[in-house]
Amino acid sequence: YKRQDASPEPIQEICEKYRKKLNLKYHRFPENMGSISLVDQWSRCIELTSEPWLWIFSDDDMLEEGCVNAFFSALQKTNREFELYRFNTSVIDENSHVTKICPPHPLVESGIEFLYHRLCRNRESFISEYIFSRRIYKQKEGLVSFPLAWCSDDASWINFADKKGIFTIYGPKVYWRKSNVNISSVSSKTRLHKIKACVEYFKWLEDYFNSKLLKDKLIIQKDIIYELQTKWLYLQIKGQAPLDFHTIIFILKNDDFSVLGNTVKRLTKLLAINFSYIKTYILNLFVNNFKA
Secondary structure, eight states, X not given: OEEEOSOSSOHHHHHHHHTTTSOOOEEEOSSOOTTTOHHHHHHHHHHTOOOSEEOOOOTTOEEOTTHHHHHHHHHHHTTTOOSEEEEEEEEEOTTSOEXXXXXXXXXXXXXXXXXXXXXXXXXXXXXXXXXXXXXXXXXXXXXXXXXXXXXXHHHHHHHHTTTTOEEEEEEEEEEEEOOSSSTTSOOTTTHHHHHHHHHHHHHHHHHHHHHSOOOOSSOOOHHHHHHHHHHHHHHHHHHHSOOSXXXXXXXXXXXXXXXXXXXXXXXXXXXXXXXXXXXXXXXXHHHHHHHO
């Protein structure tokens, strides 16, 4: 399936060239949804399909020959035990040159183990490497949505892998493309949206831990996870914008008062910023807004 999100590129003409060779189903959406909500764009693409397994694959990325066959072999090998499968990956540039060979994933990994290694920043993960069942997609009520879909895939995989974990398909790889035009590049136009997404993901993780009993093989204390979350959030924000008072105020304005102590207090401790002063600022802001 090829879905075009109202972009100006002549995608339909390209698809027409291969219709006799491939069973292509092309659809062009009249309005651009990805600029508003990338997760909603993915969702409406999924709604136009009916197959039991789903693979969201960006047209920027590439896969090695044999990936599809390897997936169906893995289904047979595992007796369809898992809801979430993935490939190992390498990173390529604009010219399709390999710039990084990512460390291989373990054969099987729980959602909590995946989260732990992602927070420790020693696990790469890209949406194009994952294949998930329609059953788990419907059961979990779709993909988790954050601004620009930033961190949406991580949250979704943690959610989807809740019971059965993630199975890695060894052999052919998926190549994720890093360029100056995709969302993953650092840009002044998107950095504040990414910061907001990171804060929302931070709060989503806290809600996730508070709403379930962890029964994974790897038992990690919540305070360790929270400490890793704080360090991860610190590095994410630092990578997108100058980590100063104004950035913290932006976070506060987009934060929820019920988690003010959880999200911002730990950040301000890292930044050595006086938390009581910021708390007074945001409470005054809240009072003024309430009066207005």
